[in-house]
Amino acid sequence: MKQQIGERLEACVQKLNDGRLTAQDLSSVLDGIDDARQELLYLQAHSTAVTSEALGMLLVVDGQVDDGPSDPEQWPYRSVLEAMRDGWRVISFPNMALLALDDRTYGLGCEFVLERWR
């Protein structure tokens, strides 16, 4: 969606330069923006660093839950940073409240939740 809006804006700029820009052209830039769907990426990492090794993953894409490839070597991202470089935005950082509990391991690694809109 972000790419589509960018292309529409470029077209508007071109029309502006040519003296052909209309109010309808500007209004249409945001057409369909309400149809965009949120996608989620859960990444459990070894530590709170965005460069840390991914230990677990799950995607919610196109309204479908997807575990991704069973072979970790085939996972789309090896770290949170790799996902960010591909356009994912971090919306939840690992819960630091667990720092207060050092008597055992709670849950799976340090969990990041990322989103993008398509």
Place this chain on the structure above:
Amino acid sequence: MTQPPSTYDCPPTLTDTQVLEFCKQGFLMLESVVPDEVNQRAIDYLNQDTHYEPMGILEQDWFIENVICNSEAVGVVRSLLGRDFLLPVLMSNHRRQCPWTSQGGWHVEGGTIYEPGFNHILVFYLPQDTPVEMGPTEVLPGSHHFMSQQRFMAHLGNIKGAVRTAAPAGSIFMADYGIWHRAAGGSGIGTRDMLKYMYWRTTPPTRDWLIEPDFDLAHTNYEEGVKEFGEQFRTSLDVARLFVWLTGKGDHYKHDGGQAWPLPARRIGTPFGFPAELSNW
């Protein structure tokens, strides 16, 4: 038909090293320990009784003798739960009609409690060949040391280090009740039965499994072979604590911090912090 006895005893079969390995991994697989004719009889029975709790099978002598009291299986149970352990009181069948495309969610069993020690064991019996295509249970080694609850695991997907317990017919898979696991999807064709049951401890823990004279409690590596998911060296602490508890000397387990026992290291002499009470056992 006879009712199964409430308790059972038999010789233990695991060695120190094997008990330690169970403490590390949280599960073990006994492959093809049930005879083929018993596997077929179990399948035939489960085709007649398709209830998810086919309790009547616990009243079948052939099943009690060859599965519940299977010598290799109860040898493991005896090693981990001590003498006079309690036999199963409930039988569940996790039947799948393959192909089964969806993955089950990661979970710990309902009723999991987090306490020091090891007082019951979870068992799965596979009467038919269960290759990857027939959706064997997927398990996360070492996860019996992680605290979680089913409701907070539903968003987990693929996990690095998870293994699928594919096994031939007649295999019995045994695990810590709190191990993380899920049903894997299967692209094969046919019915996959998987009977689930458990045993309980009735006696205090003691080191009465097969003792290895050279087993060195002070210098053994408590985390070798286990993928680390938590804090550095946490695995060593969890595994050592559980192993020492099983020997019956759990009250003497301690970690004095830092590089003290049971952290892995190349040491000269007895490791600092090694409890004196564990020296002569």
